[in-house]
Amino acid sequence: MHMADALISPAVGGTVWAASAGLIAYCSKKVRDDVDDRIIPLMGVAGAFIFAAQMINFTIPGTGSSGHLGGAMILSVLLGPYAAFLTMASVLTVQALFFADGGLLALGCNIFNLGFFPCFIAYPFIYKKIAGEKPSQNRILIGTLAASILGLQMGAFGVVLETLFSGISELPFGTFVLMMQPIHLAIGIVEGMVTAAVISFVWKSRPELIQKTTSPAPSGNFSLKYVLTALLAAAVITGGILSWFASSHPDGLEWAVFHTTGSEELETPGHGVYSLLTKIQGKTAFLPDYNFKTSKNSDIKKPEPASIIDSGTSVSGLVGGALVLVLAAFIGFALKKRSGTRSHL
Amino acid sequence: MSHHIVEVKNLKFTYPDGTCALQDISFRITHGESVAVVGENGAGKSTLLLHLNGYLMSGNGIIRIGDYPLTKETLKEVRRTVGMVFQDPDDQLFMPTVYDDVAFGPLNLSLPPEEVDTRVDNALSTVGALHLKSRPPYRLSGGEKRSVSIATVLAMSPDILVMDEPTSNLDPRARRKLIELLKTFKHTKIIATHDLDMVMDLCERTIVIHKGQVMADGPTAEIFMNQELLAESHLEKPLRMQGCPVCGKT
């Protein structure tokens, strides 16, 4: 369920990135201030473990399909929420860079969905509440299972909201929710069971590893209010900056503007970059934005009448597109030849 | 040159789970000596080595490195003096490239960047691995990894080298090269190993440890001739001293 760059708008991607970046900075500070510097190599290999563990799978009884381990909950239990969030962020970064699994801009969303919800909501408010101060085998099992499932549900809902506000997909809210939540309920149950199995194995053989983070030590104790306030502030600020920067593309942005200012009137300030951009757009009458105006909300879709796009424009677009594509390939090819001959000299 | 002395007196250590790893170990190693620590698996060799750089500290017994007794206050100085080469190079080479890895220690000593560069180059050329400088550690062969591990320690210019199984997992040729390299070092060397043939090449003195106690401490040649002692400590004569499998001659 990794978000992809192609499915989000710059405003949504940028805003969520800002939130994730803020969290990364905050967690980095927390980890650095931690007196126990053993956490630094431990985070590194734990991340590599999550990665390696995702490569081993198991058969789900009765279905023939296979499942694998989800990372964030196991990391939270072992490392505490701050280090777990950083580790999860690093795992997702490697996936984004090497496997193009979720792009660079969508990485912010993915870190938020798969890191923030499990580490900062599900872990402290579900797992720790159930596991309690004196954890037992059963409490840990139930706590892990519940926290994994709910953490993933929140993450999936995050995907729905981010996609919706980006307005690239036509999926209406209701359908999307009905599609995403049950799928991720199934995934969550499987992941939760695996996580519980691994954690209970560790609990049986090396209980001190789990007790350390479960006890109300500095690493497990933080104020959610603080995190949420910082998060909101980051979102508001970037929302503001991005709305100013990207107002040439209003569809995805309306939401951000609407939420940051509380009104839609601010949408078209008559000065600054926006007016400059409108002027540029005014001069280039065939701008695509104006031919293909997109609907404001994905759930009440009302596309512009088709008549404004005459077939001539579309044919020209196709012909020109093909031409440029050939040109791009040619440039690439020519450069390759040139560098090839040079390296032989 | 009294600061190269390693002295261990009445060292005892019990792990938190109750395993008694060391009971009353004492020895003294002077400047420039090359000493092998041998013994069966679980005899306490690794536990002993972990005490020499202060990773493990027990209330029982005294350890002196050079002029300092090993305490929390002298830890930093001791760790600079004692260079430790680990059994698994993957544990020792944790940075993205060979250069970064060798530079890790000198940078922590807060040396200026140029000095760090010189030290890295010197350490790498000593072990013959200068050409590997920009490679990531996971792209090295076993022998190369070992050489680079040693370079990471040399870059700290330690006085004492402590090595845990330096020849393990090496092919015969890499092993031979390593032995030749170690021969050229003038440092005080403490080597824990099962490779008794290497001991014959490198160490004039051997300490035999069995169940957390010093069974014997003396010249290598004498110890390896003592059949009874070796058998009791779960050891065997080095292959070189055993009969030829074809003709039976020694």
Next chain:
Amino acid sequence: MSRIKTAFLDLGHMDTLSGRDTFAHRIDPRAKLLTTLIFIITVISFGKYEISALIPFFIFPAVMISLGELPVYYLFRKILIVIPFAVMIGIFNPLIDREILMRLGPFSLSGGWISFCSIMIKFTLTAGSVLVLIACTGFNSVCMALEKMGAPRVFAVQLLFLYRYIFVLIDEASRMANARSLRSFDGKGKGIKVFGYLLGHLLLRTIDRAQRIHLAMLCRGFDGEIRVNRRLEAGIREVIFTIAWSAFFIAMRFYNIPLIAGKLITESIL
């Protein structure tokens, strides 16, 4: 099990590609990272029915691929592997948005299909540019660039550590998975229970390894701060690289060159 090996070889292959020495590789990682980011933002800022204006953006990855002497087919296959999620979400567009937006003789295309194509093109461009970035920069350099551009050092170090030990742990995991599959028959032994033990063991070993690494770090004077002696040099070449590409992207964002070219051609023919 073969998946582990593939993933490992794959990381290794990308890593090898990034170790080459070409013009594309020599450019400072910060310049490449920044340019790629601007590229992605420009690409995804297009409206959802845009197709033709996106085409010129293929020039950037094409140029980088040829300068960096990267294998096109290999990168393309990597994109195909991850495209299903985008297809899964995007495929609903043609189902829901049936308004006809384009006619070409007897063929008519609904808005949904156009926006679906647009998503696929954007996906190829964005995913491709990221792969190209890593293949001609290398992960470690990207991390250094991130740190120099203001990412917290703890996070940059975490990335470096993670990447370093992925190679070690994947090797370890694949050995364990091999051992399991050699002794499991008729699907027995591949269930969740054994899986739990397997991962549990791997995890404990991993934690022990972390302890040994920490020890190795302490032995070389680690005091909680990781220092890296690496100087990145960004000169006029990097500035030109970044500015020229960014200018190109922004120009392509506002002027639909393919449409203009196409118009010129179709009008002169008619």
